[in-house]
Amino acid sequence: MLSIKVKLLLWFLAIxxxxxxxxxxxxxxxxEHTLHERTYVTLEAHEAIEHFLGTxxxxxxxxxxxxxxxxYVLVHKYFxxxxxxxxxxxxxxxxxxxxxxxxxxxxxEINHLALAFNEMLDRLEKAFRGVKEFNxxxxxxxxxxxxxxxxxxxxxxxxxxxxxxYRTILQTQLEEIMILQKMIEELLFQAETHTMETIYx
Numbered sequence: 001m002l003s004i005k006v007k008l009l010l011w012f013l014a015i016x017x018x019x020x021x022x023x024x025x026x027x028x029x030x031x032e033h034t035l036h037e038r039t040y041v042t043l044e045a046h047e048a049i050e051h052f053l054g055t056x057x058x059x060x061x062x063x064x065x066x067x068x069x070x071x072y073v074l075v076h077k078y079f080x081x082x083x084x085x086x087x088x089x090x091x092x093x094x095x096x097x098x099x100x101x102x103x104x105x106x107x108x109e110i111n112h113l114a115l116a117f118n119e120m121l122d123r124l125e126k127a128f129r130g131v132k133e134f135n136x137x138x139x140x141x142x143x144x145x146x147x148x149x150x151x152x153x154x155x156x157x158x159x160x161x162x163x164x165x166y167r168t169i170l171q172t173q174l175e176e177i178m179i180l181q182k183m184i185e186e187l188l189f190q191a192e193t194h195t196m197e198t199i200y201x
Contacts, residue, residue, distance in 0.1 A: 005075050012071045013064065020060050028053060081110050089117070097125040138187050142180065149176050 002010075031049055085101055092099050100121060101114040156169045 005079055008075050009068065009071055012075075013068050016064055016067050020063060024053075024056060024060065027056070085110070085114060085117075092121070094128070097121060097128060134187065134190070137190075138184075141183055141187065145176055145180050145183075149173055 031053065081104060088099070088101050100118045103114050103118075104111045152169060152172065156166065161169075
């Protein structure tokens with residue numbers, strides 16, 4: 001698949017070829033028309049004109065070559081900031097989202113792209129931070145009630161107990177489970193709210 005740089009060069013070469021062909025054709029028609037209008041043209045003048053037109057046609061390939069080289073140099077120069085930006089983007093990893101794309105001192109499309117990418121990185125970093133905080137909070141909030149529930153169940157299973165006592169223990173565990181369920185819903189709501197705020201900031 002051709003790169004954008006190659007496509008631009010091919011388009012530039014095609015346009016240059018069409019312009020040169022049109023210019024040469026118009027010049028040739030104009031000269032022929034001028035020669036036909038004149039009643040007397042010397043042989044030397046006619047040969048000189050033919051020589052000039054032939055030389056012009058021979059120069060066309062060299063003009064195309066030089067213009068293509070110039071076009072390549074210009075395209076390469078203007079693509080350098082994009083290559084530098086790609087290198088900086090590849091250096092950004094999920095482990096370190098603090099890096100940003102260096103902005104140029106020009107108010108052009110490339111600088112706008114870098115600015116938009118940096119804003120996206122800001123949102124991603126905030127979202128990742130929110131996920132990390134959620135994991136920390138969830139781990140802390142859920143560990144204590146789960147530890148209590150485990151302890152009560154282990155104690156209940158150490159010896160045979162009356163049915164009423166088992167019922168009381170199960171009732172206590174049900175209450176703990178309901179507390180846990182409510183806690184999880186609150187944590188998920190906070191995480192979702194934080195994520196939406198991060199996206200639309």
